[in-house]
Amino acid sequence: MKLRTRKGAVRAASLALTGALLTGCGLSSGSAVPLEVEPGEIQPVPELQGVSFTVGSKAFTEQIVLGYIAEFALSAAGADVRDLTNIVGSSTARNALVSDQIDVMWEYTGTSWVSYNGNEEPIPDARQQYEAVRKQDLAKNGVAWTAVDYNVDNTYAFALNREAAQRYGIDRISEIPEVLAEHPEAGTFCVDTEFANRNDGLPGVEEAYGFKADPSKIKVLTEGSIYQATADGTCTFGEVFTTDGRIQALDLHVLEDDKKFFPRYNIGITTRDELLKRYPQLGDVFAKVSAKLDNQELMKMNAQVDVEGRDPADVAREWMAEKGLVKTPGEQ
Structure with missing residues (x-):
């Protein structure tokens, strides 16, 4: 997703440098947390005072917002935090975690289960999926x-614009084969690079639901471009994330995954086992955040960045302050 921030070219140059470091000789030590916070519901934790943690994230809006939320939570707890959000590629970000280049990252259970651990069959029950991933x-x-x-x-x-959904009378993914058979012109798909190749992406959906997209009609776009392309009708079916604020802003019609193909993508904090054993208080700090997050809250924050053009750090801090997790400097 394209990140629009008030920092403009300076921010873009910084992100490009981070990407170069990731693919070259390793990560830099990161930068300072962009905004200050003071303790709220998250209070200083003696065991975390002055301990250095580098927070990473992947390079799309929700992950960047979550990365800043993690940074502000740790800062309120008294830790010394470094910012390495916006790492390009899920595998690159994961490798940064296991190789000690970052210490903390929000992750999705389905991504770990399928992409990192190589399992082909998702577990529909969220708690069972998490327990299997954790172990x-x-x-x-x-x-x-x-x-x-x-x-x-x-x-x-998968989503369509409202007009296309009504024209083809489609509400479920299982209806795609029938639509493609009756309306060949409808067979255009907009997806990102990872989804086009991952077994929890388009290839797996095709197999599970019994259709085959014409390769010449598959448009590989950046994640941020897919939503507008779907709204404009450039493609009939667009790959979307269910917490993305642009679904509502662009009035997209999301198809039901009626065969429950897609894994559960619940979020959790990931770190190295030795680090969590050394600082088990991390679980208590982030549990306070998890208790206040849900799909609607994330969708609102994502929309503020992707639709309204706000800076993700501002959005993250504002949300945490509204929930009472932290205070902004000078707040009574």
Whole structure:
């Protein structure tokens, strides 16, 4: 997703540098947290006072907002926090975590289950999916999970603009084969690079639902471009995330995943097992955040960045202050 911030070219240059460091000789030490916070519901934790944590995130809006939320939470708890949000590519971000280049990152259970651990069959039940991910990640990768949030499920979906949905009379993914058979012109799909190739993406959907998209009609776009392309009718079916604020802003019609193909993508904090054992208080800090996050809250924050053009750090801090998790400097 394209990130629009008040920092303009300076911010863009900084992100480009981060990407270069990630693919070159390793990560930099990160930058300072962009905004200050004071303790609110999240109070200083003696065991975390002055301890250095580098927070990472992937390079799309929701992850960047969540990354800043993690940074502000740790800052309020008294930790010394470094910012390495906006890492390009899920695998790159994950490798940064397991190789000690970042210490904390919000992750999605479905991504870990399918993409990092190589499982082909998702587990429909959210709690069972999380427990399976937690055990496998710990045993295979030394990655520990904490503060899982079952109220957030940012899974994949297909959406159409309202006019196309009404024209083809489609509400469920299982109806795509019939639509493609009766209306060949409808067979255009807009997806991002990862979704086009991941087995929890388009190839898996095609197999599960019994259709095959014409490769010449698959348009690979950046994540941020897909929503507008779907709204404009450039493609009939667009890959979307269910917590993205542009779904409502652009009045997109989301298809029901009636065969429950897509895994659950509940969020949780991931860190290295040795780090969580050393600082188990991390779980308590982030549990306060998880208790206040749900799909609607994330959708609102995502929309403020992607639709209104606000800076994700401002959005994250404002949300945390509104929820009483932190205070802004000078707030009584």
